[in-house]
Structures are given as C-alpha cells and as structure tokens.
Amino acid sequence: MTQNLIIIGAGMATGRAIEHLVENAPDAFNITLFNAEPRGNYNRIMLSPVLAGDKTYEEIITHDDAWYAEHGVTCRFGERVAKIDRAAKTVTAANGDVLPYDKLIFGTGSNPFMIPLPGHDLEGVIAYRDLEDTERMMAMGPDNKVVVIGGGLLGLEAAAGMAARGVDVTVVHIMGHLMERQLDEAAGYLLRKALIDKGITVKCAANSKEILGENGKVRALLLDDGTELPCDLLVMAVGIRPNIGLAQEAGLAVGRGIHVDDQMITSDADVLAVGECVEHDGALFGLVAPLYDQAVVAAQTLLAQDAQFVQKEISTKLKVTGCDLFSAGDFADGDGREDIVFRDPARGVYRRLVIEDNAVIGAVMYGDTADSNWFFSLIKDKTDIADMRETLIFGPAYQGGDTADPLLAVAALPRDAEICGCNGICKGQIEDAILAGADDLAAVKSTTKASASCGTCTGLVEQVLAVTLGDDFVMPAAQSVCGCTEMTHEDVRRLIKSQTLTSLAAVMQECGWKTSCGCHVCRPALNFYLLADWPLEYQDDPQSRFINERKHANIQKDGTFSVVPRMWGGITNGNELRAIADAADKYNVPTVKVTGGQRIDLLGVKGEDLPAIWADLNAVGMVSGHAYSKGLRTVKTCVGTDHCRFGTQDSTGLGIKLEKALWGSWTPHKVKLAVSGCPRNCAEATCKDVGVICVDSGYEVSVGGAAGMDLKETEALAKAPTEQEAIDLTIAFVQLYREHAKYLDRPYKFIAKFGLDWVKERVVDDLDERAALIERFELSQSIYRKDPWAEHVTQKADSYQPLANLMLEAAE
Amino acid sequence: MTNWIDIADLNEVPRRGARVVKTRDGCVAIFRTAADEVFALDNVCPHKQGPLADGIVHGASVTCPLHNWVISLETGLVQGEDNGQVSTYPARVDGGRILLDATFLRARAVA
Numbered sequence: 001m002t003q004n005l006i007i008i009g010a011g012m013a014t015g016r017a018i019e020h021l022v023e024n025a026p027d028a029f030n031i032t033l034f035n036a037e038p039r040g041n042y043n044r045i046m047l048s049p050v051l052a053g054d055k056t057y058e059e060i061i062t063h064d065d066a067w068y069a070e071h072g073v074t075c076r077f078g079e080r081v082a083k084i085d086r087a088a089k090t091v092t093a094a095n096g097d098v099l100p101y102d103k104l105i106f107g108t109g110s111n112p113f114m115i116p117l118p119g120h121d122l123e124g125v126i127a128y129r130d131l132e133d134t135e136r137m138m139a140m141g142p143d144n145k146v147v148v149i150g151g152g153l154l155g156l157e158a159a160a161g162m163a164a165r166g167v168d169v170t171v172v173h174i175m176g177h178l179m180e181r182q183l184d185e186a187a188g189y190l191l192r193k194a195l196i197d198k199g200i201t202v203k204c205a206a207n208s209k210e211i212l213g214e215n216g217k218v219r220a221l222l223l224d225d226g227t228e229l230p231c232d233l234l235v236m237a238v239g240i241r242p243n244i245g246l247a248q249e250a251g252l253a254v255g256r257g258i259h260v261d262d263q264m265i266t267s268d269a270d271v272l273a274v275g276e277c278v279e280h281d282g283a284l285f286g287l288v289a290p291l292y293d294q295a296v297v298a299a300q301t302l303l304a305q306d307a308q309f310v311q312k313e314i315s316t317k318l319k320v321t322g323c324d325l326f327s328a329g330d331f332a333d334g335d336g337r338e339d340i341v342f343r344d345p346a347r348g349v350y351r352r353l354v355i356e357d358n359a360v361i362g363a364v365m366y367g368d369t370a371d372s373n374w375f376f377s378l379i380k381d382k383t384d385i386a387d388m389r390e391t392l393i394f395g396p397a398y399q400g401g402d403t404a405d406p407l408l409a410v411a412a413l414p415r416d417a418e419i420c421g422c423n424g425i426c427k428g429q430i431e432d433a434i435l436a437g438a439d440d441l442a443a444v445k446s447t448t449k450a451s452a453s454c455g456t457c458t459g460l461v462e463q464v465l466a467v468t469l470g471d472d473f474v475m476p477a478a479q480s481v482c483g484c485t486e487m488t489h490e491d492v493r494r495l496i497k498s499q500t501l502t503s504l505a506a507v508m509q510e511c512g513w514k515t516s517c518g519c520h521v522c523r524p525a526l527n528f529y530l531l532a533d534w535p536l537e538y539q540d541d542p543q544s545r546f547i548n549e550r551k552h553a554n555i556q557k558d559g560t561f562s563v564v565p566r567m568w569g570g571i572t573n574g575n576e577l578r579a580i581a582d583a584a585d586k587y588n589v590p591t592v593k594v595t596g597g598q599r600i601d602l603l604g605v606k607g608e609d610l611p612a613i614w615a616d617l618n619a620v621g622m623v624s625g626h627a628y629s630k631g632l633r634t635v636k637t638c639v640g641t642d643h644c645r646f647g648t649q650d651s652t653g654l655g656i657k658l659e660k661a662l663w664g665s666w667t668p669h670k671v672k673l674a675v676s677g678c679p680r681n682c683a684e685a686t687c688k689d690v691g692v693i694c695v696d697s698g699y700e701v702s703v704g705g706a707a708g709m710d711l712k713e714t715e716a717l718a719k720a721p722t723e724q725e726a727i728d729l730t731i732a733f734v735q736l737y738r739e740h741a742k743y744l745d746r747p748y749k750f751i752a753k754f755g756l757d758w759v760k761e762r763v764v765d766d767l768d769e770r771a772a773l774i775e776r777f778e779l780s781q782s783i784y785r786k787d788p789w790a791e792h793v794t795q796k797a798d799s800y801q802p803l804a805n806l807m808l809e810a811a812e
Numbered sequence: 813m814t815n816w817i818d819i820a821d822l823n824e825v826p827r828r829g830a831r832v833v834k835t836r837d838g839c840v841a842i843f844r845t846a847a848d849e850v851f852a853l854d855n856v857c858p859h860k861q862g863p864l865a866d867g868i869v870h871g872a873s874v875t876c877p878l879h880n881w882v883i884s885l886e887t888g889l890v891q892g893e894d895n896g897q898v899s900t901y902p903a904r905v906d907g908g909r910i911l912l913d914a915t916f917l918r919a920r921a922v923a
Contacts, residue, residue, distance in 0.1 A: 176827070185846060256907070331847065334872045335886030517828065517846045520868040520875035520882075543828040547866040547877040555877050559863040607866075803831035803842055803910075804819045806917065 003102035005029035005302070006091050008081050008246065012288060013275030014107035015041035015062055016295035022071040025303050031073045032099060034091075037130060038078035040068060045288055047134045051161030057131060084250040086268055103302055106247055106258055106266070106273035110240035110286075115149065119211030120236075124218035128158045128237045140233055142166035147221045147231040149208055151178040153316065155237035156195065160323070163200050170201040170229050172221065177204055177505065182316045182327040184516055186343075186350050187366040189505035193348070194323045203227075205539070242277045242284060255279050262308040264298040274298045280309060287314050315376050324365075326372040329379045330354065331362035342393040345510045346412030351393055352516065358386045371395035410463040418498045419464065420450040420457045427464055434468045441465065459491045482521035484513050489525065489742040496529050502537040504530065504544065518544075525743035528630065528666060532738045535780035548628035551800070552788045553610055561610060562603040564627035565617045566663065569637045569655035569675075570598030579620040583613050597634030597672065599625055611797035614789035623663075623787035630744075631666045632673075632734075635659040636684065640677030640694065649694035651677035654723055658692075658730055664785040665777070668741040668750070671734060686714045689747045690730050699726035703733055703759070704748040712748045715756055718764040732763045732770045735777040814902065816911040822848065825910070830865040830874070835917055840901060841865035842910060843885050845872055850910050851885035852903035858896030 005021075007014050010033050021029060033040075046060040068075050076093065083092040084104070091099050112127030114120050126133050137158060140146055144167050148159045151173030159169045171178075177188030178195075192202050209224040211234060220230045242257035253259040253267035257279030264272045274294040276285060285291055293309055300307035315328035331354045342351040349367035353360050353375065360378040365371075374396045378385065385392055415428030425448050433447045444461055445451055451458045466473045480486050487495075492511055501507045507526050508518065518526065523544035530538040542550045553561035565580070580600055584592050591603040605613055614624075626632060635658050638644065640651030655675040662673070674685035675692040685691030687707040691714045693700045698721040702714035717733065720726040733747075736759060741750035751759055762769045792800075825831045825844040832839040832855050841855040841864050849872070855865050862878030872885045882891040888898035902913040 180848075334849070335884040335889075337872070339871075515871060517870055519870045520880065523868065523870065543826055543869065546868065551866070555863075555866060557860065557878065559861070559866070607863075798824075799826075799831070802834045802839070803824060805834045806817075806912075806914075807834055807836050 002027060003029050004032070004100055005103045005105065006032045006034070006099060006101040007105045007107060008034050008091075009107035009109055009275070009277075010035035010037070010039075010041045010063075010075075010077065011107050011109050011275055012041065012044055012062075013291040013295045014105060016292050017105065017107075017274060017299045018063075018071070018073060020296050020299035021302065022073075024299070026071070028303065029103070031071075033068070033073050033075050033077075034079055034081050034093070035075075035077045036080050039131070040064065040075065040077060042131070044130075047128075047131070048157035048161055051134050051137055051158065052164045053161075081246060084246065086250055086271070089270065102270065104271045105298060106252075106271065106277055107275045108243040108246060108277045110242050110276040112236065113239045113241050114236055115208065115238055117208055117211050119213050119218070122211055122213040122218045122234075123216055124232065125211060125234045125236065128154050128235055129240075133235075136233065137162055137235065138165070140165065140167045142168075144168065144232045145170070145230055146233045146235065147172060147229050148235045148237060149173075149221070150235075150237035150239070151175070151202070151204065152181065152237065152239070153179060155235070156191075156323075158235050158237055159200050160195070160198060163198050168201075169199075170203065170231075171195070172206045172208060172223070172229070173202070173204045174207060175204065178202070179325075182364075183325065183366075184331060184352060184364055185505045186341075186352070186509050186513075186516065187325060187327070187364050189503060189509055190348055190350055190366045191323055191325060240276065240286060242279065244277060247273070247277070257284050260309075262297075262310075263301040264294055264309060265301065272298045272301065281311065283311060287316070289314055313376075313380050315372070324367060324369045326365040326369040326376075327363065328372075328376050329360070329362035331364050337361070339514075339516055340389075340393045341514055341516065343509055343512045344412065345512065350509060353393060355385070355389075358384050358389075360385060360392075410460065411467045413499075419460050419494070420448075421494065421497065423449040425450040430461060430464045431468050434465060439465070439469060439472065457490065457494050459488045460494055463491075481525060482519055484508075484515040484518050484522050485511060487511050492526070493529050493533075493740075493742075496533050502530065502534045504541060528668065528743050531666060531784075532780070535783050549630070551607065551610065552614075552624055552626075552628060552792060553605070553607075554628040556603065558604075560604045560606055562601050562627070563605050563610070563613055563617075564595065564599055564601045564625040565622035566625040566659070567599040568659050569635055569652050571637075571652060571656065572599075575620050576622055579617055579622065583616050586616070587613050595627070595634075597627070598636050599627075599634065601627070608800050608802070611793045611800050615793045618787070618790050618793065624789045626663065629666065630669050631664070632659070632662040632671050634672055635662075636672070636674040636688070638675075638677045638682040640675075644677055646680060647677040647694070648696050649677060649699065649723070651675045651683065651692075651694050654692065654694070654699070654726065655683075657723070657727060661727060661731060661781075662734060664788075665734070665738070665781060666784060667734065667738055668743050669746045671737075671747070673730070687712070688714065690714075690733060692726055692730070697721070699723065701726055701729045701733075704751040704756070706746055706748045708746075710748070715751070717756075717760065728770060728774060729763060731777050732773040733759065735773040736762055738780075739773075739776070814916075815914040816904070816906075817914045819910045819912050822850070822905055822908050822910055825850070828869040830867070830869060832863075832865045833912065839863075839865070840912070840917070842903065842912075843869055843874060845869060845885070848905065850903045850905055852901040852912055853883070853885065853888055854899045856898065857881055857883065858890060858898060859894065864898070 041063045043060040043062050049055040080094045082094050089101055112129045126136055146162055146167050146169050148155045148171045151171050159171045163169045177185045178191050195202055207224040210222045212220045212222055218234050220228045222228050244254045244258055247258045248254050258273040258277050260273050260278045260280050266273050275291050297307045297309040313329055338355045340353045352364045354362035359382045363375040413427050417427045419427050429448055430450050438444045438447045451461045481489055527541050527544040531540050547555050587609050589602045593601045595601050635655040637652045637655035641647040671689045673690045674683040674688045676683040676685045677694045685693055687705040691702050700719050701717045703717045705714035706712040737747050737750050828846050830841050830843045832841050839855040840852050843851045855863050857876040859881045862876040864874050866877045867874040873882050875882050881894050888900040890896040901916050904911050
C-alpha cells in the first residue's frame, strides 16, 4: 500500500533521500515536498563558485521541476509548514491545507547565526546562506567596500569570491588566526598571507562592537578598539544554528538539534530527521558528506531496511582558488601524541601530521595538498605507519626516500636576501664568492666581509656554505635556541629582520620550527625579538612570557608575589610612603624590605590581591617598578649637588630623567643604571649595565658592568659634555643592545661578543646612527612606556581571580 | 557516575594559558591549549609545590614557573629526567563551556 510521506525542507540531505527512495521503491510513497525557499534543491556548497563567477546558478541545480514531475513528487515551494499534529498525524500548510501523513521527514536545515550587535537589523547586513545572499554579494563591484565578519570556511569563501570581482573586502575575525577550528596557527598564518596577496584585508583578534548606519542602511563596522571600517554591505558568516523551532513546537525531543537515533528516527517513531537540523550522539553536522550518509540511512529506514548512521572522520577543503588547504581528524596536541612537521618556506608549504599509537590521527596541510587523500585514508583506516614513519611526511611518492634537510630554510632564501646586515651582503654575493673558490668561513669573510663585523650572521653564512658546497663542507656545531629548531638565536634574529617576520607563527613557519607552538625556552625569546624589531606590527603575547612579566610581579617560592612600585631615581615622599604602609597593612604583607635599587619591596602578596594593591598605589601616582622584567629596572642615584658638599652635577635629576625615558622598555635581560654625582661613586655606577659618573666638566658614561654571577667593572663608552648627550648616549646604547643581543645576555656579554669598538662606532662616532637608534627607541616607547599595573587594574583585573570557587560544592 | 558541573566560559581561560578553580582541598588548575582542549590538574608541582597555572603552556604540557619542570597535561607525569606525577581530573568543553566532574573532585577531597 502506498504511504503518504511529507518532507519539510528541500535541501541537499532531503534531496538525496528522495533520490534513494524513487530509485529503489518508486511506488512505496506519495511524496509531498515543502520548501520555504521558492525553489527546489540546488547544490548549496557550490554557491561560492557561483559567487566567484566560476559557475552559474543553473549549473548547480540538482533537481529541476521536470525531475520532480517525472518522479511524482508534489512540490509546495515557497510554502511554510504552519503546524504539525502528531496525534492526528497531519501537517497544516501556511494556507490552511491539512495533509495527512504516514511518515514525516524533517530537513529544516539551519539558520545563519546573526550576532546581535547594535545595528544588525540595518539594511545591507546579510548572512551567507542562500541564493538571495549570493546575488546581493554578486551585485558588488570595484567601487564597493564590503566587510565580512567571520574568518571561517564560509566567510573566507565569501570574501575571496567578492575580491575576485574587484570588491574591496575586509575580513574581521574574533580569534587569533583564521579557520581556527580546522587549522592550527601555522597554517592559519599561511592562509592569511595568501588572502592578503589577493588584496583582502584581514583583521584577526578583532572584536566587533557596533554596526553603524545612515538612513537605515549600513555604513560601517565599528571595532572595540575604535577602528571604523566603512562598507556598503556587511556579511555575517559566523556560524549556523540548527533550525529546530517547528520540531520543538511539535513536541519532539530536541537539544541543540533534533535528537535522532542511528536510524535517523526522532523521538516519534513515524518522524525522521536528516541534515543540519539534527543532533546525533551529541554532534551537529555542517559538511555535506555526513548529510548524504544520513539521507541514505533515512531512506533505507523508511524502506524497512536495516541501516545505521555512523559518524566518520571528515575532512575540510577550502574552495578558494590559489589557497590549497586541507585538514582532517584531530590535530590537537596531546600526551602520547607526536607531531611530524614539514615546512618549505620557499614554496609556502606546511604539513603537520599528528601521530598516536603508530597511526595518523590528524593532518593539516597548506600549499601542497596533492597527497591529502592518501593521508586522509591513513587516518580513516588507522594504518600502522611504524615502517614508513621516517619519510611519511613527504607523502606516498617518497616512501623509502631521503629524510628532511635541516638546511631547507636557508636554501629557500632568495639570492637578494640580506645575510650580513653590518656590511649589506646578500646571499647571492656569498654564493658567488663560494663558487669562486672561498670554501670556508674565513675565506668568505675575507672576500665578502660577510660576518666580519658583529659576527651574528656567522651561522647563516655557514649554512649558505653548507647548502652551496654540499658534503664538502663540514658544519661546526652551533647552539640552537632550543629543541624546537636547528637555528641559533643569531640566525632567528637576522631572519626576523631581513624577512619581515612579524608574528610567532611567521617565525616558526619561515624558520622551520619542528613543534607546533614552541616551548617555554623559545617562546619568550621570540616574543622579545618580535616586539623589539616590530614594535608597531607585533602584538605582545602574554602567554609567551614568564609569569613575572605576565602578572607584572615577582613570583616567590610559595606562589605569592612581590610588589615593587617605582621610585624615580630613588626619591620618594610622605604620601607615597603612607600609601605603601597602608597597603602593607591592608593586604597583610608579611615582609617589607628596602631593595638594593633604592626602593621598597612588598613581599608575600597573594596573586588575587595584585590588582587591588596596584589600584591603591596608583591612587597616589605610583606605577610599576618593573622589578620583575627583562627590561629597565632601577636608576640608582646619589644626592648630587642638591645636598652633597662634593657633588659636581645634579645626579638625582639626571637619574630621574633617564628613568622616565627608559621605563617600560623591554630588553634582552634586565637593565640597571646608576648615576653618581662625583668620582667617589656612592651610587656604585661602575658595576651597572650603564653607569654615569658626574665630573666638573661633564658626564662619564660607561657600560657593561655587572654585580651578579659575574663581577665586572664598566668600560668607558664616552664622555658627554652635556646632560642631554649623556641621556642620548645611554638611550642609543640600550637600543643597540635591544636590537642585537641574544635573549638573556646581559649587556656585558653582548659587548664581549660584538666588541666595544663596534658599539662605539654606532653609539658614539656615527651621529646619524645614534640619532636613528634614539628614534627607533622612541617609536617602541610610544607603545611600551606606560604603566602595566593601571592597564591590568582596568582591563584584566578579573583574570587574577579564581575562575570559579567550588568550596561549597566540594563540601556537600 | 559522572556529575558534570559548569565552571565557566572557555574564553575566560586564554589560549596556551590557565586559571585556577578553588576547592576545599586546594586549587585545581584549568589549562587551555592552543587547540582549545582543556585539562584539569592539581595546581601543585611535585617538585617544590610551584603553582602550575602560572606556568607557560606549550603543546599539551606546562612548564612550572619555579624551576622549569615540564608536566604533561594529559597524564600529569613529569617529563624528561625528573620524576613525579600530578593528579588529573576529568574536564571537557561543551557548547563553549568548561565542565568539571564534581564526583571526581569530591572523591579527591575525601581521599
């Protein structure tokens, strides 16, 4: 007997279910198909190629009117279902028709999620879901600006499609890197680079605040940092929500989607559901492969055949011309999981495999996805890869081939890449010299001058030798930054500058990092190098900092912290001392100590009290003393001409000026200064990183002292006739140290490596270079010369509190 | 039997970072990796009781802020040359919320 089957929603899943039914049992059901959109089924995932102009709408229609007519499907397109009566087993259409059913299929799909920003209901704010949305975007041209909110699969396809039409597109993404659900940071970095090359502006870690309008129409998107992005159209592509309203009204069991079992049956035995509206075993579905599986299972269930829907591994590919990327499986870090990472900076290729128990469980590929199917089958089949592990990452063609070449990154550099910054020598000049017979470092040095000055590029020169000469060159062992890389600090610093690497992900990609996100050794170093070399471009990463610099206080052995407010030049007053005394009482500070740097240390403060104690100290004008930082610590002074009968200059005043100029700056290691008002040197300036001794005729500036693990007396840098010149020399020296030293080398080690003469040439003799150093320091200070305590009190205070307090729950 | 309790929004813990949850029996550190997995461990290093939540998170490990012991977030085992283990607790993310197993936390208080 023919049964009545009503299907709600003509989408890709229900389309496949109908195909299966009419092919296998053409007479089993009278099918009625409702669809709210005024058309039948088309291949929704091909809307992006339609938008980009690669296909037409007609080409992506999967079922036309003739097909429905031929298979006897009654179409009610452009009609919504108003009501379902499960007891009576009837469906009521919007026009009031009541239709009986024996079986009912929900294919109601999903709704695009619209962020409820102020202005989201303005004309010109759309989602990217159906043909109408696509047509709106296709109407945009070279004179238009469009903002896309959402850097996921759909948002990027929309952006690339419009950019191909010449539209000025900006993508705004809330997370730190694009497609964060499918890609790791390294692949996200390469994708971003490719999109920028297509002329798309990409803003990551950007929070949308409000959509601005004019006469009811969208005008611009306002970000919470105050940036306004003008636009004629705003596309929100931030995700989908299963459309479960009708199912809920009908009393079916729903969670985030309509609950179905393995047979795609809902909580009512005569009602099935397929597609994006369902929730199966806790999972929702947005990609097409599982939807087709569900459709076939639902059709088989209706035909009383035994079938089960099983969730499978799925893979993702982005449909953007020129951006080849692929991700599949689980690529989270984990114990017992190992990464195999391959990077080829020249071709922009990144591959990462995640291995567990000798099987590949996840893969991310960018740039070259030719072998993606092979890797995907390894994941699906859980193939034992123990025997091919060594060469696995190179793909199926290389099984039994060579292992990775650690020199790949250097080999990939173009001939015009600068290797020696001091003498302006490029890779090509070194190669030419080698081919002309310079076959070791000394010969390259004498013929080209490369690495003949500061020597930090020695490692790179040696690698160029190794790449050019092959086995004829034996590489001297050099200390790499850490186990994540073969490169030395010097190599990495050089490449950050010469290759304009401005993010952690960029450094790790272009320098061939072997781990996905570094370790506690390399991340703080890279974070410093990036912020020192690219103060405007690079955003400081607190998670790559040691706890002291992340929480702006010194951790103690019991996990409490010490708090040291700045006392400029060691000068304080009654107000500040009262505030310190009050804070010591209020926060039960167990130890108050006077430090060697002429200020007061409050030891034993609880982490959660930090913002409050800072707010109290801020209230009398005190700021962070950075006693915890690889940065400027203190400027110790004596009382100078103000009070001392031997004083020759205003040493206290100069100390305060130096501290006000330098505070907040980050350096490779801590930096301490002192200014003494006469050669009796009461401020002990000759064992500081920079020491100034005042004399009748001016200021003697000396550098590279130490009184720690090593004891060193400073060496004379220059004598300055004026106070301003003493300040200039100090700033220029600190900036030179910031730009060239290895992370965690104090200035005396930096000077030992580069030579005091090399330092003097730049800081003392070359006045242009001195001015340029000061200018670069000031540029950096425009970002960093501010009180981190005040900033954390107003913006991050919550993060110092426990995430939750379960004292009560635990007691129950 | 598990008894999942809602702790907080995932975004309240920074990527490659951690926050603590206070319990009657000391703090439990909730870690979030670069890949958005969460792990719950006692906030105490087996070496000298360092607060692990203040460490640097890399891959699925954390480095203790006091003496750089590296601890696996998945097993709690100390990595490398050193020996020891930190207690771990079931934690998961559902719908962007961090969940902890209250039964497990309570068992810990009794133990």
